[in-house]
Amino acid sequence: MADMKTRTPSGLVHPVGGAIAAGASINARGLTKVFGSGENAFHALGPIDLDIKPGEFVSIIGPSGCGKSTTMLLVTGLEPSSAGTVEIDGKLLTAPISEIGIVFQDHLLLDFRTAIKNVMLQQEMRGLDKAALRERADALFERLGLAGAENRYPWQLSGGMRQRVSIARALVHDPSMLLMDEPFGALDAITRTQIRHDLEMLWLETRKTVLFITHSIEEAVGLSDRVLVMSKSPGTIVEEIVIDLPRPRPAHLGEYPEFSKYAERIYRIFEKLGVYKF
Amino acid sequence: MKPNPIMQRFLEPVLWFAGLLLIWEVLVRALDVPIYVLPAPSQFLSRIVEDYQRLGYHAFVTTRLIVYGFVAGAIPGVVLGYLIAKFRLAEQVLYPLVVFIQGLPKITLAPLMLVWFGFADFPKILLTALITFFPILVDSVTGFKSIDPRQYYLSRSVGASWWQTFRFFELPSAAPSIFSGFKITVVIAVTVVIVVEWMNSQNGLGYLVLRGMDDSDTSLIFAVLVVGSMIGVVLSWGMEVAERTLLPWRRR
Numbered sequence: 207m208a209d210m211k212t213r214t215p216s217g218l219v220h221p222v223g224g225a226i227a228a229g230a231s232i233n234a235r236g237l238t239k240v241f242g243s244g245e246n247a248f249h250a251l252g253p254i255d256l257d258i259k260p261g262e263f264v265s266i267i268g269p270s271g272c273g274k275s276t277t278m279l280l281v282t283g284l285e286p287s288s289a290g291t292v293e294i295d296g297k298l299l300t301a302p303i304s305e306i307g308i309v310f311q312d313h314l315l316l317d318f319r320t321a322i323k324n325v326m327l328q329q330e331m332r333g334l335d336k337a338a339l340r341e342r343a344d345a346l347f348e349r350l351g352l353a354g355a356e357n358r359y360p361w362q363l364s365g366g367m368r369q370r371v372s373i374a375r376a377l378v379h380d381p382s383m384l385l386m387d388e389p390f391g392a393l394d395a396i397t398r399t400q401i402r403h404d405l406e407m408l409w410l411e412t413r414k415t416v417l418f419i420t421h422s423i424e425e426a427v428g429l430s431d432r433v434l435v436m437s438k439s440p441g442t443i444v445e446e447i448v449i450d451l452p453r454p455r456p457a458h459l460g461e462y463p464e465f466s467k468y469a470e471r472i473y474r475i476f477e478k479l480g481v482y483k484f
Numbered sequence: 485m486k487p488n489p490i491m492q493r494f495l496e497p498v499l500w501f502a503g504l505l506l507i508w509e510v511l512v513r514a515l516d517v518p519i520y521v522l523p524a525p526s527q528f529l530s531r532i533v534e535d536y537q538r539l540g541y542h543a544f545v546t547t548r549l550i551v552y553g554f555v556a557g558a559i560p561g562v563v564l565g566y567l568i569a570k571f572r573l574a575e576q577v578l579y580p581l582v583v584f585i586q587g588l589p590k591i592t593l594a595p596l597m598l599v600w601f602g603f604a605d606f607p608k609i610l611l612t613a614l615i616t617f618f619p620i621l622v623d624s625v626t627g628f629k630s631i632d633p634r635q636y637y638l639s640r641s642v643g644a645s646w647w648q649t650f651r652f653f654e655l656p657s658a659a660p661s662i663f664s665g666f667k668i669t670v671v672i673a674v675t676v677v678i679v680v681e682w683m684n685s686q687n688g689l690g691y692l693v694l695r696g697m698d699d700s701d702t703s704l705i706f707a708v709l710v711v712g713s714m715i716g717v718v719l720s721w722g723m724e725v726a727e728r729t730l731l732p733w734r735r736r
Contacts, residue, residue, distance in 0.1 A: 279637060282641070284637045284640050284641060285637070302640050302641075304640065304641055304642065304643035306641055307641075308637065308638060308641045310634050310637075310638070312632075312634070314632070314634060314635060314638050315655075316656065317656065317731075317733040318656060318730075318731070318733065323506060327642060327652070330641055331642045331643050331644045331645075331648055332642070332643050359732070359733060361733045370581070385641075457685070
């Protein structure tokens with residue numbers, strides 16, 4: 207851990223306000239989502255229970271359309287749930303919370319704003335201190351290998367760079383929770399491995415609570431403290447796998463024999479659920 | 485030498501067009517067509533040069549009406565398009581009405597407008613606005629409905645206000661569709677104004693066309709046709725420039 211400190215840029219150790227923001231805890235009970243009503247009702251998700259500790263990196267993995275993305279939206283109140291409760295840091299969620307950072311598969315950056323201005327959107331919308339946020343944004347750009355790209359527009363950046371800008375935007379206001387919905391799904395394998403590592407390093411420094419939605423076993427095992435495996439629609443959590451691998455994890459996860467064991471366990475569950483038919 | 489893309493884009497059509505005019509010119513002269521039936525291009529083009537002051541004045545009058553009418557139709561078109569796309573109630577109440585009115589041949593309302601509002605600019609602007617309003621409304625609804633729902637999650641997650649959501653997320657997403665409506669409609673507006681000017685006007689290109697008809701002065705009518713289409717070209721080119729300036733990422 208000693209060399210971690212030397213790698214930490216000052217902008218991220220003492221975020222806005224001076225205190226290091228700890229991650230939030232998430233506790234959900236009986237979370238359910240039904241779209242529509244009557245005969246057309248579609249039971250998309252749940253009921254599921256979730257318990258995520260502050261600063262924990264948790265992945266939800268499951269087949270397409272199982273409701274993993276919906277879970278993320280329900281937990282933050284961005285989408286209202288049909289039943290169940292969510293507590294963030296012990297407080298019952300009644301309205302959408304905005305003390306979060308969110309990254310989607312598509313970057314969803316504003317085309318008419320430069321990279322840095324996309325990140326500073328957080329400052330503008332939340333009315334935060336401009337100089338302090340700019341300092342944090344610069345530190346994040348440096349950290350994410352985006353230095354020099356500040357004044358470029360999204361269409362002038364590669365897919366990987368755009369996702370890096372999205373990550374910077376999700377973290378610049380120092381939220382307690384980072385939500386990622388298949389953030390690397392549209393990237394090529396080489397870019398994905400690098401950005402996975404960069405995200406892990408960033409998380410080790412900041413210890414946000416991360417809810418990471420993915421359909422990649424490699425990503426889930428490579429990043430998480432815990433992997434929750436979800437069934438086909440209506441999604442429920444069928445298994446919880448604690449990933450006990452040292453950090454930071456290597457580019458080639460096969461270095462750990464345990465990795466194959468974890469991966470195999472997930473494949474087995476998918477086979478049992480009928481996700482795979484071989 | 486590599487072919488210049490600008491040359492290809494502009495020179496080629498210009499050459500084709502010039503060739504066509506040349507054939508026209510040769511045919512009219514060879515067959516000795518009387519000028520009141522079909523003037524040769526040289527005749528109505530030189531008419532534009534000779535009569536530039538008169539044509540310029542009437543073109544200005546018409547252009548002013550086009551711009552006023554277009555703006556008066558476009559603003560409510562976009563606003564109502566937003567409301568219909570955004571609120572179910574607005575969609576249920578307004579959209580059937582919109583579809584019905586869109587089917588009406590609205591130009592037939594022109595005499596009614598003149599009866600109601602007199603012969604000044606107002607009824608002309610109103611009718612132009614009415615006709616430009618609907619296509620813009622339809623394109624705005626399409627634009628505002630095309631927004632990726634995750635944009636809303638994102639805007640909520642950054643704590644954006646209503647205005648910020650509109651300004652940063654909704655309007656830019658809808659803008660390409662709105663602009664395509666603008667570009668088509670502004671050309672339609674040229675026709676509408678000229679037609680409305682047929683009805684009891686003292687000036688404008690439509691008035692000039694009627695004078696040309698009364699005097700069997702076909703070269704004047706053709707001159708107006710050229711000037712009118714130039715107005716259309718310039719206005720739609722202006723829209724193109726506005727779109728490129730406002731939405732530079734669309735240039736790719």
